[in-house]
Amino acid sequence: MSTNETAILTWLAEQRGAMIDALRAMVDTDGGSYDKAGVNAVGAQVARFMAANGIAVQTLPQSRFGDCLRAVVGGEGGNAGNDRQNIVLMGHRDTVFPKGEPQRRPFTIEGNRAYGPGVADMKAGLVMNMFVLAAFQKFGGAPGPLVALFTGDEEIGSPEGRPVIEAEARSARVVFNSEPGRPDQGVVTGRKGGVFSVFDIEGKAAHSGGNFEAGISAIGELAHKITAIHALTDLARGITLNVGLVQGGQSVNTVAPWAQGQIDLRYVEPADRDEVMGKIDAIIARSFVPGTKAKLTIRGEFLPLTQDNASRRVYELYRGAAREAGFDAKPNFSGGCADSGFTAAMGAPTLCAVGPVGGKAHSPEEYLELDSIVPRAQALARAILRLDAAGV
Template identity: 50%
Template sequence: MSLEQSIPAVQWLENKREDMLALLEDIVNIDSNSADKPGVSRVFRRLESFFQSQGLTVSSHFVDGVEAAISVTANPGRGTGQPVLLMGHCDTVFPAGEAARRPFRIENGRAYGPGVADMKSGVVMNAFIIAAVAQSREPLPEVTALFTCDEEIGSPLSKDVIIPFARKAAFVFNGEPGRPSGNVVTSRKGGVFFDLEITGKAAHSGANFAEGVSAISELANKIVALDALTDLDKGVTVNVGLVSGGLSVNTSAPSAKAGIDLRVHNHEQREDMVGKIRCICDRSFIRGTFSKLGIVGEFRPFVPSAQSQRLFELYRDQLSELGHRAEQESSGGCADSGVASSEGAITLCGTGPVGGGFHTLDEYCEVDTMVPRGQAVLATMARLQEVDWAATDAQSPDSLR
């Protein structure tokens, strides 16, 4: 008996390709930059209409008066085994008007459009997964799908929504795009994003040079010191990616600013590096300058464990039965899977449809991977009870660090 035949929910999804593509087209053609909260809410409303057609009730979650997320649950209170959380974000990096300039299209088996892979195809896949669970009469876990508003900028609002859901869930599947190779993600770096402001003293650079204190020169000294913190062997990087400052070419710069990006593998590295960055930024290389450093966003690292490794293996085996292949890989990019895993949920990331060119005009989704990747998640959920998770050593495998 095939996997499709043995699990009715998997079979239900088999013939939903065109329906999935129709929903994907609708939400790709809605601008939803992270800062465009009305645009993201329009995506939420389109998803809500889909869920209502499936007999599912949607809950909205507000933070500081903003709709930060919506959620929907299948098998509430009557699922078999431990609860599962499906995660996905509805925001993109693209500005308003991009959907009109580059509307959804399909060419040679690939779908194109702003955010089509990162991660609107994963959002659609998760929506159909939970619909399949709701339509199924077989024993499956309680499954919640959570759709958030601002992952691309570090989830400053939706993180407060994600955390309680992650604490309740035993397992999390984050529908970020599968890698171009088809691989899923079993570890991710964490990221900390800083703003640095430096104050100096303005003076005419010709007539009164000695009276000036250049904030730009202070920033230059700090950049050299910050660059020296990068250790590629340890996978720790510090990048000063934005700089600005000065008043005019013939004035000592009274102010300067910088944006700093830190990437780390684990919490210990995070604490060590944040301390070193603060030390450099608090130091005055040039007397008379004053500096202020602030953290403006942060992603937690997705640190692998033996349990997350076992979840990957279970997923890989189900996908293989469907005729598709996936191995595991680490990513230097950040995602909300770091929040879920750090709250104790056994997590797998990159379970969405295969894609590539993320955040570029060439971003694409492999259309024929939408159904089987969704089916693989469904089949994995159906077999979670077959594993003795308590007996699995929870220590992270050294090979995945």
């Protein structure tokens, strides 16, 4: 073990309390995706930590959602031709919870678990990345420039963060996305892609008793479309369709003049995306109830995380590092989407869910295994230190 490695691992082990303190401050700060001020407040916490540790950090302003932060340790890598030097750590600051949730349900510790909105997904991963960067800034030893992205809109499909992530991926030698580690201590080597869309239906209002025949029911059309869209689900291929939100109508005694449904499509193979979206387009274009009209709008999209040979080498490297840290990082496939799909699609070898272990994300029962914080940080540091030896 090199002098750098010993120093980094020892220092990270000593930072457990400081990591928990930083996590508490983050969890107790509002940060829903649509709360730009709250997400930026979490970003300010990150920026203060970086400044205190002598790490350069750049703010990339965004117009609607939380600004992106880019922290760098070491000299910048080049991006000439196929030159890929940067070792990229990623994480998102936004959560799915409404404003005021941290006040209603603040950070708490019960036994070896911590609870609170976003504690695992993914504020613990942000804290881990911060301290890993600080360790390399303090002791050196990284085999290339370390770049950490802290984005602000992942939970809604990264509409503004995606271009920042894809630009970073072009110069990435490797990407570690610090989404929460799986309950079995594992990491994620594959994820589904997702398309989130909304369809709006136009009908015609009429009194449902006195002039029923003059009306055209948008809700009736909605029902037909939902049935047809759900029928596209193919579990054997990993394709699922869910119309998870609906609304419409004017009053109980009016034939509905409008209706809306929101669609969640998940798929495994990249080619399945266009096939299924083509079928959805055909359903939206068809009028099951004569006289209705409909329009489909894509609101957000994630690409699938697929594993190529380079990503497999990164996984094997990390699994070896994890074993030395005391856990077995088993490979997991997830139906959930993440920003790691964007980096993989840009050709950057990518491993996801290397953050501290947690579960029940997006719910009041979300938890973090506190005893996983230091080992996961040490595993990530070891993997970074051994990139050259692994030929990554």
